[in-house]
Amino acid sequence: SIVAKFSHSEPSNEISPMAFDQPYHRSAWRVFCETEQTQSYFRSFQHSDPNKFVLSGYPKHERLASFIGKGSWPIKNDGEKAFRVIWAPHHSVGSDWLAFGVFHRIYRDMLSWAQRSPRIEFVLKPHPALFALVVKMGLISQADINDFRARWESLPNCTIVDGQYGELFDASDLMLTDGISFLTEYQLFNKPLVFIDSQRRVPFNALGELASACAEHVTTMPQIEAAVTAYANGKPWQQGEERARLLEKLLPNERPSTDIVLDAIAGGFKV
Numbered sequence: 001s002i003v004a005k006f007s008h009s010e011p012s013n014e015i016s017p018m019a020f021d022q023p024y025h026r027s028a029w030r031v032f033c034e035t036e037q038t039q040s041y042f043r044s045f046q047h048s049d050p051n052k053f054v055l056s057g058y059p060k061h062e063r064l065a066s067f068i069g070k071g072s073w074p075i076k077n078d079g080e081k082a083f084r085v086i087w088a089p090h091h092s093v094g095s096d097w098l099a100f101g102v103f104h105r106i107y108r109d110m111l112s113w114a115q116r117s118p119r120i121e122f123v124l125k126p127h128p129a130l131f132a133l134v135v136k137m138g139l140i141s142q143a144d145i146n147d148f149r150a151r152w153e154s155l156p157n158c159t160i161v162d163g164q165y166g167e168l169f170d171a172s173d174l175m176l177t178d179g180i181s182f183l184t185e186y187q188l189f190n191k192p193l194v195f196i197d198s199q200r201r202v203p204f205n206a207l208g209e210l211a212s213a214c215a216e217h218v219t220t221m222p223q224i225e226a227a228v229t230a231y232a233n234g235k236p237w238q239q240g241e242e243r244a245r246l247l248e249k250l251l252p253n254e255r256p257s258t259d260i261v262l263d264a265i266a267g268g269f270k271v
Contacts, residue, residue: 001038002180002208007097014205021045030268032261034058035249037207054264057257061250064166065188071171074159075121082121082157083232084172086186090179091127092201093134100201102178103130104139107148109221114158120232123168124152124160127179174231176224183211184250187243192231194218207249213242 001019005011010018020041025031031053033039042053073084087110093101103126114122131149134140140148152158161168169175175186178196186193195215204212216239218224231237253260 001041002184002204002211003098004203004205004208006202008099008202009096010202012203015041015044016205017045021047028052030054030264032056032257032264034061034252034257035207036252037205037249041205054260055252056260056264057251057253059257059261061185061188062257064169064185065251067166067170068189069170070167071169072167073121073171074123074161074168075157077121082119083174083228084121084123085228086123086125086168086172086175086177088125088175088177088179088182089127089130090177091130091133092180093130093139094137095200098180098202100178100180100198101127101130102196102198104134106196106221106224107140111148111152113221113225114152114155118157120228121157122159123172124158125165125168126160126162128162174228176228183208183215184246187211187214187246188250190243192216192235192237194224194227194231196224210242210246210249214239214246 001016003016003019004014005016006018010016025042026047029052031042033042033053033055034057036055039053039055042048043050089103090098090101092098093104110122114120131145135142135145149160153160169186169189172191174192174194175182176194176196177183177186178198183193183195193215195212195217197217197219199219216227218227
């Protein structure tokens with residue numbers, strides 16, 4: 001978790017009890033922590049044996065990193081290579097929960113931008129719950145979602161991708177997201193990340209602040225277009241030092257995390 005709380009109604013603390021101090025956490029025999037920061041969050045509540053919180057690293061990060069150099073892009077282009085953008089909108093479009101999502105505010109503007117930007121290719125990688133949720137919440141009608149999807153996928157420089165994404169990340173040039181987990185995961189691929197800040201979201205915790213510092217922040221559609229266009233025109237990435245600090249935390253061990261998990265389980269049986 002990179003957020004300090006999971007809803008605006010949750011008490012304001014640096015560390016969310018919802019994320020790190022549930023009865024499930026207290027009763028678990030072992031809890032495997034992806035970073036030292038995460039381990040410290042679990043231990044700070046002092047309701048469990050601190051030794052059961054094992055710094056393992058995160059198998060998902062290692063799995064994603066295994067796709068570096070194995071990119072595959074879903075848009076076929078026989079001409080000059082276009083600038084490849086992943087647009088990854090989050091599903092927290094309401095205001096009472098995490099409140100990161102802005103898809104309902106910008107989806108028409110994104111379609112218009114894509115229509116007049118043939119030299120940029122856009123892969124829409126939505127959270128799996130996004131489309132159903134914006135309809136359920138009454139933010140966009142099902143007819144409008146269907147129309148948007150049809151018009152988006154009719155463009156030669158646009159498509160929608162679901163499912164696994166390691167190869168997609170590697171083949172891309174930039175990510176545009178208002179989301180959460182991708183703020184850390186995409187950094188593994190050493191590419192520009194532009195974060196659309198909803199300005200109504202819940203706050204980051206310390207790990208989230210570091211991940212946030214590795215992204216360029218925008219809040220409006222003109223800023224989104226300007227930021228992405230600048231990178232498409234060769235703007236260098238300027239958050240390299242921040243990214244290096246984040247990756248040091250995200251990949252804390254030289255050994256594979258799965259080995260550490262298995263050894264901790266086997267070793268625990270012997271005690």
